[in-house]
Amino acid sequence: MYSGQSWNVWTSGDEVLNFCIYVGCAYGVFESHDRNRYSCWPNQSLLRAEDDLMTIKQNWHQWWTKVVAMKADRVVRKQYPASPALVAPYFTAECPILRACCERAWEPFQQWWYMPAGGQSAIYYWESAPHIPSYISEFEREMGRKSKPFQLQIDLVYTGLNNPIEPAPNYIIFPVGPLLIDKEWWMERLRRMG
Numbered sequence: 681m682y683s684g685q686s687w688n689v690w691t692s693g694d695e696v697l698n699f700c701i702y703v704g705c706a707y708g709v710f711e712s713h714d715r716n717r718y719s720c721w722p723n724q725s726l727l728r729a730e731d732d733l734m735t736i737k738q739n740w741h742q743w744w745t746k747v748v749a750m751k752a753d754r755v756v757r758k759q760y761p762a763s764p765a766l767v768a769p770y771f772t773a774e775c776p777i778l779r780a781c782c783e784r785a786w787e788p789f790q791q792w793w794y795m796p797a798g799g800q801s802a803i804y805y806w807e808s809a810p811h812i813p814s815y816i817s818e819f820e821r822e823m824g825r826k827s828k829p830f831q832l833q834i835d836l837v838y839t840g841l842n843n844p845i846e847p848a849p850n851y852i853i854f855p856v857g858p859l860l861i862d863k864e865w866w867m868e869r870l871r872r873m874g
Contacts, residue, residue, distance in 0.1 A: 691807045693837075697837050699793075702785060707725070707740070708725060726781070732777065742775075752847035753848075799838050834854050835852070839855065
């Protein structure tokens with residue numbers, strides 16, 4: 681967490697959101713032209729010959745939208761933790777086909793997420809990567825005043841998104857990578873917030 685006199689910024693790697701993205705990557709939900717970016721995670725597809733990819737894609741998108749909306753609602757209402765515990769074999773996917781995909785992806789995800797150099801470790805690194813306090817200080821110098829009070833929750837996902845999404849005011853789901861540490865992106869965001 682970063683904190684100033686009138687602002688707070690929390691960055692965290694959400695296991696639930698990362699699991700959703702992992703399932704999407706493992707079952708080919710993302711378009712083939714995007715596949716190069718996601719091909720290393722996981723290193724092999726879990727898609728089986730009998731799986732109906734179109735059904736999986738449609739239901740994955742509905743599931744992702746529902747999980748993001750639930751998370752955003754909890755952030756807006758300041759209910760913490762903002763994500764419920766993700767415990768196998770319970771998965772929020774309503775479609776039996778997608779729920780079966782989640783069950784098959786659970787163990788490989790857990791192995792990857794908790795391995796010493798795995799996903800959770802990578803997310804920990806990126807949580808401290810943006811220099812938010814220095815960006816806010818520079819913004820305040822540029823404006824000649826303190827920033828308006830704000831709170832911002834940032835959930836990091838390992839892959840799957842090309843750009844940040846903002847499902848609610850003061851809540852951003854951000855892909856790890858260069859944009860997360862892009863000073864100009866942060867300065868523009870601060871200008872919009874005041």
